[in-house]
C-alpha cells in the first residue's frame with residue numbers, strides 16, 4: 001500500500017529493520033547513547049549549534065510536542081497570540097484554552113495567507129502579548145505560511161515565535177536563527193520518515209523556564225525532559241523501538257543529502273501529481289507558490305464522492321486523504337512524504353486516469 005496521507009508514512013527497509021534492534025532498558029548506557037545520537041541528529045538537520053539549541057524528545061504523536069511547547073514555554077504572566085488559518089492553528093488555541101493560558105486568536109479563513117497588517121494591529125492593541133504561535137505548513141490545506149515575514153514584527157516587539165513544524169520539519173526550509181524562532185514542535189513520522197511514537201521540540205536553550213517556575217504539566221514539561229536528557233537520562237519510559245527507527249531515519253536523511261534534497265524530491269513528486277491531476281481536470285486549491293511541497297489539496301471531480309474515490313484507489317494500492325471539516329465534501333489531499341518513488345506516483349496517476 002502506498003500512503004499518500006500526511007503521516008504515518010511508508011517506511012524504507014532501512015528504517016523498518018531498525019525496529020528489530022536489541023531490546024533495551026531505558027536506564028542503561030546504550031539507551032543514553034541512542035538518545036544522544038537522535039538529539040544531535042535533529043539539531044544537525046538545520047545546522048543548529050548545540051550550545052544554544054536543544055532537541056527535547058518525547059514519546060507521543062505530534063500533538064504531544066505541540067502541547068509540551070505551549071504549556072512549558074509560556075510563563076504564568078505571559079500572553080499568547082495564536083495565528084489560525086487551518087485545523088492545526090485552531091488546535092494550538094485549544095491547547096492554550098484547556099490549560100488556562102491567557103491567549104488571543106488571529107483568525108483567517110482556512111487556506112488564507114497570514115494578514116500582516118491585521119497581525120500588527122492586533123499586537124499594537126495588545127502590547128502585553130509575549131508569544132506568537134503559528135503553524136508552518138498548515139496540513140489542512142497545504143499552505144506553507146511565510147514565517148520570515150513574521151520575523152521583523154516579532155523582533156521589534158520582543159515576542160517569542162513558537163512554531164508547529166510537525167508537517168514541514170525535514171523537508172521545508174526552517175531558518176531558526178534568522179527567522180528568530182524560539183521553539184518548534186515536530187514529529188518522527190512525517191517528513192523525517194520515522195515511525196509514529198516519537199515527537200520532539202527544538203528550542204533555544206535560553207527560552208526554557210528556570211527550574212523553580214511553576215509547571216502546568218508533569219508529563220509534558222520540556223524543562224524536566226531537557227534537564228534529564230542533558231544528563232543522558234530520561235524522566236519517564238521512552239518508546240525505545242521508535243527511537244531506533246528515528247536514529248536510522250535521521251542517518252538516512254543525512255546520507256541522502258539532508259532536507260534540501262528531500263525538499264527537491266518531494267517537489268519533483270508533487271510537480272508530477274499537480275500536472276497529472278490538472279491534466280485530468282482536477283484543480284488544486286492553492287497556487288503552486290503558496291503550497292508546501294509536502295501536501296497539496298485538490299478539488300474532487302464533479303459527481304465523484306470522496307468515499308468512492310478513496311475506496312477505489314485503495315483497492316488499487318493507494319491511500320489518499322480526506323479534506324477536514326467543511327472541506328471534506330469538496331476536497332481530497334495528496335502528500336508526498338515517506339519512502340515514495342517517482343514510479344509510485346506515475347502509477348498512481350495511471351490508476352486515477354483509469355478510474356475516471
Ligand SMILES: *Cc1c(COP(=O)(O)O)cnc(C)c1O
Pocket residue numbers: 006007061062063064066088135137138139164165166167187
Ligand atoms: C500531523 C500534524 C500534527 C500532529 O498530529 P498527530 O496526529 O498528533 O501526530 C500537528 N500539526 C500539524 C501541522 C500536522 O500536520
